[in-house]
Amino acid sequence: MSRSADDVELEARRFVAYLIGQEPPxxxxxxxxxxxxxxxxxxxxxxxxxxxxxxxxxxxxxxLLDGACGLIRPESILRRKLLLMLALLETAPEFADLFDxxxxxxxxxxxxxxxQGGVGVLQAAGGLLLWPLVALRARxxxxx
Amino acid sequence: xTTETVDVLVVGSGASGVNVAAPLVEAGLRVxxxxxxxxxxxxxxxxxxxxxxxxxxMDPDQHRYFLGERFEGVSFGEVETGAQLTPPxxxxxxxxxxxxPIESDSFHPLQSLAQGGLAAAWGAGCPPFLDRDxxxxxxxxxxxxxxxxxxxxxxxxxxxxxxxxxxxGNLAALQPAVQNDxxxxxxxxxxxxxxxxxxxxxxYLGHPxxxxxxxxxxxxxxxxxxxxxxWTDQERTVYRPRWTVExxxxxPNFEYHDGLLAETFREIAPDEVEVAVRRxxxxxxxxxxxxxxxxxxxxxxxxxxxxxxxxxxxxxxxLVCNPHTYCPMINLRMVGRPxxxxxxxxxxxxFVYAPEGDTGATVGxxxxxxxxLGFKLVRESPLPHRSSARIxxxxxxxxxxxxxxxxxxxxxxxxxxxxxxxxxxxLEIGYxxxxxxxxxxxxxxxxxLRNFRALRCxxxxxxxxxxxxxAHYAGCFPMSASGGELTTDVSGRLRGTxxxxxxxxxxxxxxxxxxxxxxxxxxxDRVGTGLARALAE
Numbered sequence: 281m282s283r284s285a286d287d288v289e290l291e292a293r294r295f296v297a298y299l300i301g302q303e304p305p306x307x308x309x310x311x312x313x314x315x316x317x318x319x320x321x322x323x324x325x326x327x328x329x330x331x332x333x334x335x336x337x338x339x340x341x342x343x344l345l346d347g348a349c350g351l352i353r354p355e356s357i358l359r360r361k362l363l364l365m366l367a368l369l370e371t372a373p374e375f376a377d378l379f380d381x382x383x384x385x386x387x388x389x390x391x392x393x394x395x396q397g398g399v400g401v402l403q404a405a406g407g408l409l410l411w412p413l414v415a416l417r418a419r420x421x422x423x424x
Numbered sequence: 425x426t427t428e429t430v431d432v433l434v435v436g437s438g439a440s441g442v443n444v445a446a447p448l449v450e451a452g453l454r455v456x457x458x459x460x461x462x463x464x465x466x467x468x469x470x471x472x473x474x475x476x477x478x479x480x481x482m483d484p485d486q487h488r489y490f491l492g493e494r495f496e497g498v499s500f501g502e503v504e505t506g507a508q509l510t511p512p513x514x515x516x517x518x519x520x521x522x523x524x525p526i527e528s529d530s531f532h533p534l535q536s537l538a539q540g541g542l543a544a545a546w547g548a549g550c551p552p553f554l555d556r557d558x559x560x561x562x563x564x565x566x567x568x569x570x571x572x573x574x575x576x577x578x579x580x581x582x583x584x585x586x587x588x589x590x591x592x593g594n595l596a597a598l599q600p601a602v603q604n605d606x607x608x609x610x611x612x613x614x615x616x617x618x619x620x621x622x623x624x625x626x627x628y629l630g631h632p633x634x635x636x637x638x639x640x641x642x643x644x645x646x647x648x649x650x651x652x653x654x655w656t657d658q659e660r661t662v663y664r665p666r667w668t669v670e671x672x673x674x675x676p677n678f679e680y681h682d683g684l685l686a687e688t689f690r691e692i693a694p695d696e697v698e699v700a701v702r703r704x705x706x707x708x709x710x711x712x713x714x715x716x717x718x719x720x721x722x723x724x725x726x727x728x729x730x731x732x733x734x735x736x737x738x739x740x741x742x743l744v745c746n747p748h749t750y751c752p753m754i755n756l757r758m759v760g761r762p763x764x765x766x767x768x769x770x771x772x773x774x775f776v777y778a779p780e781g782d783t784g785a786t787v788g789x790x791x792x793x794x795x796x797l798g799f800k801l802v803r804e805s806p807l808p809h810r811s812s813a814r815i816x817x818x819x820x821x822x823x824x825x826x827x828x829x830x831x832x833x834x835x836x837x838x839x840x841x842x843x844x845x846x847x848x849x850x851l852e853i854g855y856x857x858x859x860x861x862x863x864x865x866x867x868x869x870x871x872x873l874r875n876f877r878a879l880r881c882x883x884x885x886x887x888x889x890x891x892x893x894x895a896h897y898a899g900c901f902p903m904s905a906s907g908g909e910l911t912t913d914v915s916g917r918l919r920g921t922x923x924x925x926x927x928x929x930x931x932x933x934x935x936x937x938x939x940x941x942x943x944x945x946x947x948x949d950r951v952g953t954g955l956a957r958a959l960a961e
Contacts, residue, residue: 287900298809298810311487315495319495319500346808359809360500363803367495367497367799371480371487371491373482376480379817380815382760383760383761383819384818392814403808
């Protein structure tokens with residue numbers, strides 16, 4: 281397996297773990313690889329390359345950087361790849377339940393929504409604090 | 425190469441083409457339909473005959489049609505015209521950009537070379553135009569009424585005589601309304617409790633008129649509520665023009681020729697017209713002759729053929745198009761509540777906003793968001809994907825989309841013209857709304873959303889997906905009683921010609937705030953009926 285193929289597989293595993301907390305099946309990884317080749321094979325901008333390198337080496341930062349990109353770089357490669365993976369997960373029957381509306385009653389549902397929204401906002405704020413690191417890495421890669 | 429002369433050539437197989445052909449064929453005339461005729465040959469056979477929720481749980485190949493074999497169902501960036509097309513419906517726009525080029529900075533229309541035209545993917549809304557909608561038309565609702573009935577009988581229209589009856593008129597062949605889903609039931613139940621107050625402010629809610637069957641018709645099935653209407657036509661529940669093409673092909677006096685792109689017409693004798701076509705693939709030039717020709721290639725397609733045939737290059741003709749706005753809302757009474765799987769995917773409710781003293785009414789539809797998949801909504805959220813996906817999942821049963829459709833009238837800023845290019849020609853479109861028009865749209869939308877708030881539906885945002893997004897194009901050769909260059913008379917005949925008729929949206933002088941397809945079909949039936957009578961005489 282080539283270096284870039286390894287990278288794509290690692291990326292797929294990191295994304296699935298982040299999005300649904302599970303291991304992706306082999307056919308889903310293969311599908312992700314094929315979709316990447318078809319949709320996202322353009323050369324990366326330095327900032328996008330820096331983002332993806334950080335995500336691969338520090339997966340714990342993924343939710344924060346995803347949140348920050350949502351605010352300041354919504355069309356970044358990281359957001360596009362995550363959206364693609366989410367689409368693949370949603371159309372895989374083994375994960376169908378995870379995408380079906382939960383029946384939990386009005387008050388509880390509102391509490392969960394507020395909680396999720398709050399977590400999302402905090403993660404995005406954390407990501408914004410980290411953003412200088414991405415910018416620095418991008419600048420270094422340009423110099424190199 | 426020229427083929428045998430027939431009575432009538434019909435160019436195009438869309439909603440207008442098949443409905444102008446039907447009365448001509450039924451009258452015994454020899455009719456030949458010339459069509460490009462793209463079809464879906466990729467996805468139809470992949471989709472199981474099961475409900476959306478069954479497929480989601482059982483079919484390991486669902487990604488092939490939900491996302492597309494080339495993942496064309498996953499899109500990034502701005503919402504564009506045609507974004508509503510699912511991968512199995514993308515054939516509708518195939519080849520159009522290459523063979524029917526458009527140049528415009530602001531207006532990016534959806535064009536079709538499919539069998540059935542744009543109606544191969546339409547939303548099936550069938551609101552008829554009443555007299556209040558037809559200001560500027562040289563015909564009235566009573567001229568169209570028998571043809572609405574004929575078309576309703578042909579295509580199958582379901583609906584109900586409810587609070588919207590004053591805005592929707594009567595249809596003799598109306599089938600009972602299809603059932604609302606859980607979300608719409610909650611909204612309409614609250615509306616009924618508050619209708620007196622809402623009606624006094626000019627807001628009305630009811631069942632939409634839909635070309636979706638609640639009873640079997642002509643070999644087609646009543647809806648089985650599988651919620652797969654955006655993806656497949658397996659049950660033939662929703663009307664598509666190709667059902668009529670199939671019906672017409674059983675007549676010995678009807679011929680269907682596909683793989684042809686009509687380029688020009690030429691009147692070669694007092695009672696003979698020739699249509700030049702190009703075969704695709706291959707590029708071979710052919711010609712067909714008839715006593716009369718009816719152009720039904722869609723407003724933009726017809727504009728191309730007419731302007732090219734009359735060599736009116738660079739001549740501006742008017743263009744109108746309903747401005748569209750989508751507004752996602754949360755129905756607070758459905759948050760965290762279960763929704764039944766048994767549902768159809770199309771418009772659940774229709775609303776009308778007609779405040780007293782205002783001459784025009786604004787009509788729109790309400791959809792429940794479900795079978796178009798949640799990831800498309802996650803794309804719109806600025807939050808991290810994990811949080812967004814969970815929020816969308818929890819809100820899914822309460823997500824409601826209001827689709828506003830605004831009236832449009834011609835102005836000097838809305839036009840198209842055919843430009844000669846070294847390799848052919850292209851349609852150049854200029855289209856912009858005036859500040860006054862934008863202000864009115866904004867004002868009406870705010871007023872309607874206030875009424876939805878009273879129904880516990882809170883708007884999240886308003887999305888304007890581009891000036892051409894409604895795919896309702898019209899007005900290039902308007903019907904006029906008084907005459908005028910590049911207009912049509914009330915029979916649909918293009919002025920300056922003897923035997924060339926137009927039967928699509930290009931003859932509508934303006935567009936009211938209602939989808940035009942049903943009226944386009946009724947007008948095509950009227951033109952076809954009149955032409956059949958004229959040719960018999």
